[in-house]
Amino acid sequence: MDYTQILTQIHHDIRPLLGKGRVADYIPELGKVSPHHFGMALVTPDGQTWSVGDAAVPFSIQSISKLFACTLAFGLLGEDLWRRVGREPSGNAFNSLVQLEYEQGVPRNPFINAGALVVTDVLCSRFVQAEAAVVQFLRRVSGNMAIDYDVAVAESERQHADRNRAMAYFMKSFGRIDMPVEAVVNAYCRQCAIAMTCEDLARAALFLANGGVVPWSGERVLDPSPTKRLSALMLTCGTYDEAGDFVYRVGLPAKSGVGGGIVAVLPGECAVCVWSPALDHSGNSLAGVQALEWLTTLSGHSIF
Ligand code: GLN
Numbered sequence: 001m002d003y004t005q006i007l008t009q010i011h012h013d014i015r016p017l018l019g020k021g022r023v024a025d026y027i028p029e030l031g032k033v034s035p036h037h038f039g040m041a042l043v044t045p046d047g048q049t050w051s052v053g054d055a056a057v058p059f060s061i062q063s064i065s066k067l068f069a070c071t072l073a074f075g076l077l078g079e080d081l082w083r084r085v086g087r088e089p090s091g092n093a094f095n096s097l098v099q100l101e102y103e104q105g106v107p108r109n110p111f112i113n114a115g116a117l118v119v120t121d122v123l124c125s126r127f128v129q130a131e132a133a134v135v136q137f138l139r140r141v142s143g144n145m146a147i148d149y150d151v152a153v154a155e156s157e158r159q160h161a162d163r164n165r166a167m168a169y170f171m172k173s174f175g176r177i178d179m180p181v182e183a184v185v186n187a188y189c190r191q192c193a194i195a196m197t198c199e200d201l202a203r204a205a206l207f208l209a210n211g212g213v214v215p216w217s218g219e220r221v222l223d224p225s226p227t228k229r230l231s232a233l234m235l236t237c238g239t240y241d242e243a244g245d246f247v248y249r250v251g252l253p254a255k256s257g258v259g260g261g262i263v264a265v266l267p268g269e270c271a272v273c274v275w276s277p278a279l280d281h282s283g284n285s286l287a288g289v290q291a292l293e294w295l296t297t298l299s300g301h302s303i304f
């Protein structure tokens with residue numbers, strides 16, 4: 001596959017879209033990022049990397065962290081994780097509270113905020129610092145030991161986390177959160193504030209394309225069956241209430257974040273990360289979704 005040619009073409013054709021959409025500014029530090037960035041990196045299990053644009057510029061991974069936190073929690077609890085959080089698309093915004101009341105405080109899936117807070121609660125009850133566990137994991141699976149969370153973004157998010165706090169307290173009222181809410185919300189804000197590049201993220205997600213094993217280190221992160229299940233969840237729930245349209249357009253399991261990043265995997269073949277900060281109405285990177293649609297269209301490769 002000539003990924004050099006495909007990524008170069010995408011990088012060229014995406015230009016009119018850069019700056020369209022809105023940078024997330026409900027977290028003030030994120031609002032400072034230029035909407036004109038665009039980067040894309042694709043890695044294969046044999047160690048090859050293709051990248052264009054700002055693929056080596058760190059950005060706030062935000063909800064992409066939910067994928068890795070969930071990997072850790074799934075590894076720890078196995079199928080018991082699903083007693084605490086569901087596996088259905090929510091059809092609602094990622095930060096919506098509405099379903100929580102009539103579903104007795106059990107979030108629909110681990111990739112919306114309520115579900116991610118439950119996952120962080122699981123990690124808080126197992127690790128002294130849940131966010132440090134996520135950071136360590138990401139360093140290991142990406143091979144970049146310098147990865148960390150951005151203190152200014154974490155603090156900005158913590159100061160504007162009233163909706164997440166409300167969700168966590170609401171779930172606690174149903175007995176669904178074990179640890180103190182402030183500790184869970186703080187760990188969640190730090191985990192979302194982790195800064196990584198497209199190249200880091202594509203490498204970090206490669207175990208999902210490789211049956212649960214990090215190709216260059218040989219570390220088994222998950223067994224093949226949970227790896228398949230996690231990828232299935234990405235497909236149905238990874239891009240919020242746009243998941244149906246995203247799958248129609250792109251045809252890959254993916255996880256997005258309001259920092260403008262999207263990580264996607266093609267099992268057996270590659271992991272890819274695209275970043276452009278301006279978001280569409282659902283909170284997915286507007287140029288990022290388009291770039292991934294072109295990638296699977298031009299390459300003719302998707303899961304379908
Ligand atoms: N930290 C963000 C929040 O809790 C993550 C949301 C996202 O990336 N969709 O609102």
